[in-house]
Amino acid sequence: MNKLFFIKHYFLPTAFFSLVINLLLLAPSLFMFQLYDRVLGTRSKEALWLMSALLLLALLVMGIIEIVRSRILVNANNAMDLMLAPFLLKKMVEGATSPEGNPNTHALKDLQSVRSFLTGPGIIQLLDAPWLPIYMVILYMMHPLMLYNLIFGSLLMASLSIASEFLTKSPLAEANSANRLATRFVDSAMLNAEVVNAMGMQNNLIRRWASLNDQVIVLQSHASKWSGRISGMTKFVRQLFQAMGSAVGMYIMLVDTTFSMGFLMAGGIIFGKALGPLEYLISGWRSLLETRAAYTRLDAFVKGSSQEKPNLLELPPPTGQISMEHVTFGIRATGKILIRDVSFSLVAGDSLGIVGPSASGKSTLARLLVGAWKPQQGVIRIDGADLANWPSDRIGEHIGYLPQDIELFAGSIADNIARxxxxxxxMVIEAAKIAGLHEIILQMPNGYDTQIGEGGTVLSGGQRQRVGFARALYGNPKILILDEPNASLDTAGETALVNAMAHLKAAGTTTIFITHNPHFINNVSKLLVMQNGSLAAFGPKEWVMAQLNKATQQAQVSA
Ligand SMILES: Nc1ncnc2c1ncn2[C@@H]1O[C@H](COP(=O)(O)OP(=O)(O)OP(=O)(O)O)[C@@H](O)[C@H]1O
Ligand SMILES: [Mg+2]
Known part of the structure; x- marks a missing residue:
């Protein structure tokens, strides 16, 4: 976050205006003082008019500055959002592709809490808080008893607030985490509704949810019992305190003849001014701490993610060469190695088939090749340049990727194909044609504008696969990586895929297929066999096939 920018453009002006506002806020108490002590004494109407005019002027100026100050805060808020939100979303998405630990999903929420603090009443009270000691000194100079009254009442309210925190904090935290569990359970039940309804799991589902929810209710009522009691006590203390203010003032007047009516009135106003930020600090310190925590997290996230290599290499568009050099990848937390020391290289225009048993690491290899996961050791090169040195938004347009589990976005078919x-x-139609999707789309009621996803047309598994394929093909990428592209295709879909492969070969696209289907293996020039996370064989297809056959024959002989 560019703190200096914010301090210079927003914080300093706001602090300055707060200073002026607080000075002007002394005007009403001075006015009261003059009214009771001077005007009443001299019985001069002119003095009354003059004082009133001066007060009016002061209040007008204050009102205008107040408006300007709140506008500056709104601008600060918007500037913060403009500067940070897109960056945060980008970093959140980038971070979410790592298989390690929890992706940061709360950065935007943190930004939201910092922003709502900036436009809420909290920031104003906080900016006024430095004035508190000055008000206290003025009160003390009027009469020490007035200050003692303020301190006594604040201490009383503060102890109630601390008691409330102490008594409700842990049940509230437990209630919240229990509530999160229950909500997550309902979410997964809704996602799996088909399974639940098909196999009559409703009653079991309700039973499990009810036991989670019971905990929430017990914990919540425990917390609310205490917060109710304390809020009642706080109201009582607050009222008592205010009444005591007047009583103390009157008492001072009775015992101290130099303490005039003007003092009493002016003192009352200053007393109220000092009480504002004090009350806020007492009742709002928890939200203040939460905002600070949100800000700290945000700051750490922004700092952590800006530790990137200066990767603005001006690289020409790739021709389609791709290679892996001693790439190893594992899950740090569990120490499980998913890919072990894999090396191979393809020249532009090659077509490679990756085969191997389930869980041998084929999809992991694909994720590494497209840069979604970063290797822990070794390098992946595209046209000789380390993939890590390519800015992801610039290399992305040269890569087509069809993941094994296709996720489409809410939007039209054209939006989805156009990434x-x-x-x-x-370009959309060209990609759809190569993917064998064009005719299918034309038969849909709104053609390419057909909305899919939430509230839109539901596509069949095979149709989704083809839209995903067309999305990978969009913009004629130089490198195409297809993870089981035939998984839900019918014969017509497979024919379209085989035709697409011929087209890609003619176009000189480097194509990598992950497949179990021998049909597609026939169409590739090279073959890579994965076994248990390691590369078992790589080379021209015929050669690898021969090696594999030899190995099986040997195995049969020795058995
Ligand atoms: N996000 C992940 N976090 C942890 N482990 C993972 C993750 N994704 C995959 N794995 C593990 O990596 C190994 C290889 O998985 P991968 O998906 O690459 O296999 P695959 O060869 O594509 O299998 P299939 O043919 O079934 O698609 C598996 O043991 C799997 O459990
Ligand atoms: Mg896979």
Whole structure:
């Protein structure tokens, strides 16, 4: 976060205006003082008019400055959002592809809490808080008893607030975490509704949810019992305190003849001014701490993610060469190695088939090749340049990736094929044609504008796969990585895929297929066999096939 920018443009002006406002806020008490002590004494109407005019002027100026101050805060808020939100979303998405630990999903929420603090009443009270000692000194100079009264009442309210925190904090935290569990359970039940309804799991589901929810209710009522009691006591103390203020003032007047009516009135106003930020600090310190925590997290997240290599290499568009050099990848937390020391290289225009048993690391290899996961050791090179040195938004357009589990976005078919960019009709149609999707889309009621996802048309598994394929093909990427592209295709879909492969080969696209289907293996020039996270064989297809056959024959002989 560019703190200096914010301090210079927003914080300093706001602090300055707060100073002026607080000075002007002394005007009403001076006015009262003059009224009771001077005007009443001299019985001069002119003095009354003059005082009133001066007060009016002061209040007007204060009102205007107040408006300007709140506008500055709104601007600070918007500037913060403009500067940070897109960056945070980008970093959140980038961080979410790592298989390690929890992705940061709360950065935008943290930004939201900092922003709502900036436009809420809290920041104003906080900016006024430095004035508290000055008000206290003035009260003391009027009469020490007035200050003692303020301190006594504040201490009383503060102890109630601390008691409330002490008594409700842990049940509230427990209630919240129990509540999160219950909510997550309902979310997963809704996602799996088909399974639940098909196999009559409703009653079991309700039973499990009810036991989670019971905990929430017990913990919540425990916390609210205490917060109710304390809020009642706080109201009582607050009222008592205010009444005591007047009583103390009157008492001072009775015992101290130099303490005039003007003092009493002016003192009352200053007393109220001092009470504002004090009450806020007492009742709002928890939210203040939460905002500070949100800010600290945000700051750490921004700092952590800006530790990137200065990766603004100006690289020409790739030709399609891709290679892995001694790449190893594992899950740090569990120490499980998913990919062990894999090396291979493809020249532009090669077509490679990756085969191997389930869980041998084929999809992991694909995720590494597209840069979604970063290798812990070794390098992946595209046209000789380390993939890590390519800015992801610039290399992305040269890569087509069809993941094993396809996720489409809410939006039109064209939006999805165009990778959420403003769709270029010609390019969308070209990609759809290669993917064998064009005719299918034309039969849909709204063609390419058909909305899919939430509230839109539901696509079949095979249709989703083809939309995902067209999305990978969009913009004629130089490198194409398809993870089981035939998983939910029918014969027509497979024919379209085989035709697409021929087209890609003619176009010189480097294509990597992960597949179990021998049909597709026939169409590739090279073959890579994965076994248990390691590369078991790599080379021209015929050669690898021969090696594999030899190995099976040997195994049969020795058995
Ligand atoms: N996000 C993840 N976190 C931890 N481990 C993972 C993750 N994704 C995959 N794995 C593990 O990595 C190993 C390889 O998985 P991968 O998906 O690469 O296999 P695959 O060869 O593609 O299998 P399939 O043919 O079934 O798709 C598996 O043991 C799997 O448990
Ligand atoms: Mg897989």
């Amino acid at each position: 959420l960019d403003e769709p270029d009709s010609e």
